[in-house]
Amino acid sequence: MEEKIIRTQGIYAEFPRKGPSAAPSATHYCPGCGHGIIHKLIAEALADYGVQDKAVVISPVGCAVFAYYYFDAGNIQVAHGRAPAVATGVSRAQDCVVISYQGDGDLASIGLNETLQAANRGEKIAVFFVNNTVYGMTGGQMAPTTLIGEKTVTCPDGRDPLTQGYPTHMCELISTLKAPVFVERVAVSDIKNIRNARRVIRKAIEIQKEGKGYAFVEILSPCPTNLGKSSVANNEWINTEMVKEFPLGNYRDNTATAEPIVRAKSDFTTASLEQLFDIANLPAAIEHKDPNFKESQVKISGFGGQGVLSLGTMLTQAAHAAGKQVTWYPSYGPEQRGGTSNCSVIISEDRIGSPVVYHPDLLVAMNRPSLEKFQNDVKPGGTIMYDAIIGDVKLPAGVRGVAVPAQELAIQAGNPKGANTIMFGVILGLGLTGLPDAAFQNALAASFAKKPKLIPMNLEVLAFAQKWVKENVK
Ligand SMILES: Cc1ncc(C[n+]2csc(CCOP(=O)(O)OP(=O)(O)O)c2C)c(N)n1
Ligand code: SF4
Incomplete structure (x- = not known):
């Protein structure tokens, strides 16, 4: 049968x-x-x-x-x-x-x-x-x-x-x-x-x-x-x-003898919660320092080991160096096989209520699964930077795509492990976050504080990436 x-x-x-x-x-x-x-x-x-x-x-x-x-x-x-x-x-x-x-x-x-x-x-x-x-x-x-x-x-x-x-x-x-x-x-x-x-x-x-x-x-x-x-x-x-x-x-x-349990209702009303958290006396939100500064929501994604999370922390440090409010929120795949990781960074002049990024202004995709997973979430008018090694891509309408030969550029810049620093430099070169050069340089210095010998080399990679943007991206 x-x-x-x-x-x-x-x-x-x-x-x-x-x-x-x-x-x-x-x-x-x-x-x-x-x-x-x-x-x-x-x-x-x-x-x-x-x-x-x-x-x-x-x-x-x-x-x-x-x-x-x-x-x-x-x-x-x-x-x-x-x-x-x-x-x-x-x-x-x-x-x-x-x-x-x-x-x-x-x-x-x-x-x-x-x-x-x-x-x-x-x-x-x-x-x-x-x-x-x-x-x-x-x-x-x-x-x-x-x-x-x-x-x-x-x-x-x-x-x-x-x-x-x-x-x-x-x-x-x-x-x-x-x-x-x-x-x-x-x-x-x-x-x-x-x-x-x-x-x-x-x-x-x-x-x-x-x-x-x-x-x-x-x-x-x-x-x-x-x-x-x-x-x-x-x-x-x-x-x-x-x-x-x-x-x-x-x-x-004991199912045969057990009776349905009936408990008294809880009294957690909105009013009692407000009292509990002393909402009325919370300090007022900080004032705008630069009303023209535009908040950036960034998602960076790739395989574990591609420097995805550290690229996020570098960006976070750059924002911090520039005196902005910033959150960094990592997400690791639980998969034992074929997992990816990503992190979200929000840079703002205001306090940030939630570190979760649903619709990034900028997506940095280091591999194809990441690109496919997040590309449709990018805001209209937003930017997708992806590693050119991914090959042919079909990006959603209304977003700007920038293919960055990150691995290749890192080798040319003399630091084969620096693909994520290249991406960092491209973000700076494209002027996507509104943060100044000095903030990016300070962030690199802070990231490599425990290995100071690597700082000059990474600063060179940063400059190399900025130059690449000037010469290659319209
Ligand atoms: C507070 C906290 N401590 C430790 C971890 C790391 N951690 C993640 S999963 C896990 C164990 C999971 O094992 P199990 O509950 O047996 O589930 P399984 O993965 O075998 O299905 C640990 C220790 C964590 N995520 N959070
Ligand atoms: S077989 Fe894989 S998915 Fe299942 S419990 Fe083990 S590690 Fe987790």
């Missing part, structure tokens, strides 16, 4: 995270990772129970930091370990289905206290705890759940209980508390286990739909990239080794 593949309900039809050159269904997860399977099971349950519209999925830092690219529900991305606090706030403020999706580093290490406190209060949250025995996103460091003898980058000889203690058993710990309604450990290591995980995940969501309280589901999940195993070998290892330390099964099920 022909089997039809049906798209999972509750998941977006396309995932834009990997940019327009990737397949619309490409996720940022590594091949063989368990996160994708777990996402599907949760999303399917949200859709089947008809709670997508009232569901809020909370994902902290970890490989699942980008869960909001996938779940077609309400999403909040929070700081590392802080999901239980945010989940508590959302759950108490609104009648909704709250999901806290956390890794083992996140839930059992940095967020352990909050996890236990939220469980002990019996918050109305479904917690999905993805246990892959390592810190996945940061490169495979030891986690609280690393097995005895398991090698990680921070215990290369294998976890030794005398030095690093024993693995933490979260289901067992949480089931010592009185308030949790449901606690179960499952795995996504084979079809039989996935079917069981599906049943249990649905149950945790059903408990939320009925408002009965805290449900905790631990899911043993593969991380082939950091465990250095094939996907098949990682799943076998879960079924043979991991389950010995973390036995699968139910640790608490």
Whole structure:
């Protein structure tokens, strides 16, 4: 019989995270990772129970930091370990289905206290705890759940209980508390286990739909990239080794007797918040010094290692040297493979309310994925500077494109590693920020303060780039 593949309900039809050159269904997860399977099971349950519209999925830092690219529900991305606090706030403020999706580093290490406190209060949250025995996103460091003898980058000889203690058993710990309604450990290591995980995940969501309280589901999940195993070998290892330390099964099920929880409403009104933050007595905003100075919003993006973040800090220092208000806001991709990084810089005469740049006046793109990702966000009349090595490009109408042979110019200027200083000089040469030459020179001196020998060489690169602009850009 022909089997039809049906798209999972509750998941977006396309995932834009990997940019327009990737397949619309490409996720940022590594091949063989368990996160994708777990996402599907949760999303399917949200859709089947008809709670997508009232569901809020909370994902902290970890490989699942980008869960909001996938779940077609309400999403909040929070700081590392802080999901239980945010989940508590959302759950108490609104009648909704709250999901806290956390890794083992996140839930059992940095967020352990909050996890236990939220469980002990019996918050109305479904917690999905993805246990892959390592810190996945940061490169495979030891986690609280690393097995005895398991090698990680921070215990290369294998976890030794005398030095690093024993693995933490979260289901067992949480089931010592009185308030949790449901606690179960499952795995996504084979079809039989996935079917069981599906049943249990649905149950945790059903408990939320009925408002009965805290449900905790631990899911043993593969991380082939950091465990250095094939996907098949990682799943076998879960079924043979991991389950010995973390036995699968139910640790608490009070769903039959639990009643819906009804709590008093919070009294956080706008007036009480204004009082709390003493809004009335905040100092007045500083006055305009130069009413003709135009604010610049800049986005700089490329692969890790291309000097993207340091180009941003140089620009920040230049603005600071010129006495302007300035923010620098980095963003690192969490991907273990093929990640990019970017930073946003805002230079203003006024105080800056938020460092986030949605629509830059200037985009500096050091590689093609960055160009494709951000080019359509550039303001009409704005500028896109890109490394000419990218080749043919099709820029949006109404923006100015400047192809800079940054690598080549850096070599010609005698500093092959100075492609980002070339870009810095081109920004100066084009006069895009309204900052004077001296501010750029001071910024370079400050950037290389710890290696003063490099200052003259970089000043030469800066001048070389300015000259290139004069001779080549109309
Ligand atoms: C406050 C804070 N401390 C440390 C980090 C660095 N950090 C990012 S992800 C991570 C661990 C993630 O591991 P886990 O929660 O197990 O999730 P996984 O990536 O394996 O899915 C750490 C330590 C951070 N982002 N914020
Ligand atoms: S590093 Fe591990 S947990 Fe993270 S996406 Fe890759 S396989 Fe998954």
